[in-house]
Amino acid sequence: MKKLFGLILFMGLGVLIILALNNTISFPKFGSVDLSDRVADAYLDNDNVSEVGSANIVTAIVVGYRGFDTLGEVTVLFISALGVAFLFSFKKEKRLDLKFKPNFMLKHGSKLLFGIMLVVSLYIITHGHLTPGGGFPGGAIIASGVLLLYLADDKFRSNIKGFKVLEGVAGSLFVIIGLLGLILATSFLENFIASGTVGQLLSAGIIPIIYVLIGLKVGSEIASVVDNFLTEEESA
Amino acid sequence: MIQYAAILLFVLGLYGIFISTNTIKMLVSLNILEIGLNIFIISIGFNYQGIAPILSSVSDTGLIYVDPLPQALVLTAIVIGVGTTALGLAFAKSIYQKYQSFDLNDMEESL
């Protein structure tokens, strides 16, 4: 009964939203968006592009125009990693047991793979302002490499203290770069390094620096979340 | 028209949260809701003629790009969703440690 009622209620809600959107004249039809009415048009403007210096406009928005959002976003990840660690803080902890015995090939092959993943993630992080990618996907790749090591080796435990230090330092540096913008230029998170030629690896001012910090921070945060989920209280 | 499928995914997630009593299923439904929302965000910037908003060495005169702003917003929304899900799973695990169950109906009395 509850299921039927819920289905009718929420399908009705969905139909209502769709009808309302369909009848709204200001709401553009799918696929025929006119950018000239939107703020986004200015982001693609040639002068603005050369001022920011990032070939990837999405990155220019994420780290440049809306860099403050990204600081908040990193903070959300920080606080949830903190919360997970907070909920799983035991006096004595041990690794979760695997249900199988990993063999030699799995143990060492995964280490080889981890190295490759690290290289790929570094490439993705450092080329965030030129190609699709950047700190968030790169950091997620680092963390999935750590997860691979956990799943392929029943003795493996990463250095959580190290991750915590990395996380704190990267976050602090992000805010300090922002404060430097306030001191050296006029406003928080403002670019204070020459933005260079669009399309070069060393361009876009502080954007690649911030993206490297974000990559390290996201990687270490998700890796410590993975570690927290894979440990349990040791029954004495 | 196709973007309304995203709204249906959104309300499907709401429905899933409404009917399920299992903590893990509730989190899965929450993620379905967020995915529907993210697809909707991306869809409002789409243009049939548009290309990805990344400049290349080819001359860009006459090119139309899709709206880059929703793509930036969706990146933020995804990361926030990951954070909420991780914390929700952590709470689900601590509920399990306390009551040995993922089903909220099993422990309503022990609240």
Add this chain to the structure above:
Amino acid sequence: MSAVLLIAIPLLAAFISILFKKYSIYLLFAVTIFNIANVFLATEGIIIIGGFSPPLGISLLVDTYSKIALLLVNALVLVIAALNVKAYPKYGTILLLVVAGLNGLVLTNDLFNFFVFLEISGIAAYLITASNKKPITTFRYLVIGAIGSSLFLLGLIILYSMFGTLNMVDMIKEIALNNNYQELVLPFTLMFIGLGVEAKLLPFNSWVKGILGHSNTFSGPMIASVYASAMGFVLGRFITNLFNFEGMLLTVVLVILVAGIVLSDIMAFASKKSREILLFSSVAQASMIALLFVNGIIIWAVYLIIANALSKTVMFMIINKAQKDVGSDEVKSLQGLFANNLVIGIIFTIATLSVMGLPLLVGFTIKLNFLTELADAGQIWTIAFILIASVVEGIYFVKLLLKLWYPEGNLIKVNYHLSFKLVFAIIALALLTFGVYQAPLDKLDNTVDTVMEVVNNG
């Protein structure tokens, strides 16, 4: 000094504090004191971030309204953290993030940036309520909070696709140009529900009972006064500047809010648990604050938020401490609590009477003034329902006070630390003073809200 430091410094301190876990709570004290000083020094106006002028980049808006909110939030966090430093010492980093998140909510002038800060403060709230040791209620809060902020995000995305901007001031201009309220009903409803979840408005607040009904001396005042007042201020900003409810939507919102006040007072009346009485009273107050904002009575809504935050801090702390020592929050088992604690009893009585709105207390001044303004606006039905709710409120609070004052059988012993008594006494004195001496309350009147000025003057 730039107002952005109010957000940046707590964030920096939070990132540093995980390296020095033991000192995080002292870092919190330093940061909140710095913030309180900074509120007085900060320049008013639009603060640009990232060097891109709005609407391209994100900007903050500092005015008297946001300064009052910032002062209240930072001071309350400082007081509550200081009083709980022994019982809950591990929350330093989380409280730093609470400060950053709530300051950001109050200051930001960008809708999506607002969503990000809503999530930061929301996740911090889930962690604060984890101190209740009731993971199920916290889990429910997390799911409902996530749905609420998703609805808010859906609404703001629809607004973006319609008007092509995320900047609040810019958005208000575009909406005025478009001048078609019919189209705005859907996004505004979604955003109002999303905010209503966090602001404890009645149909969207099923999490409150579980959270505040099991709260302690730390989570109770944090959720019921710090978060409630920050969300009240934010709701006021949104209702008066962006939503500007009209037509059908105005009627629906008014009915929901009035029903919220009456129903939650009736639920408080029916409850036998002291914490539940307090939490339903906070729910009624939240709806009352929103109702005042919808009717455009900004100044008295602001005072109501402040008075409510101060009295609820005192009431929740006293009751939750007693609950911790006695082991139950049934009114019956707390009977005669004040027979041994005269000072605490007097302070609790003053706070309660102020919430009820008795003469000589600040609550009375506020109630009288907004009822007069509502009468001027011709809202006779609203006034009638508020008066009915006030009578119900009066009855259950007097019943609660009588039970707590007169012992029956065994005397119960609850020890309140001297610092508790001192802080509570100062708050009670403030409630008394501003009830008698109203001059400073009348001075601010029209300087509170400047968004419309910015909109009009560019």
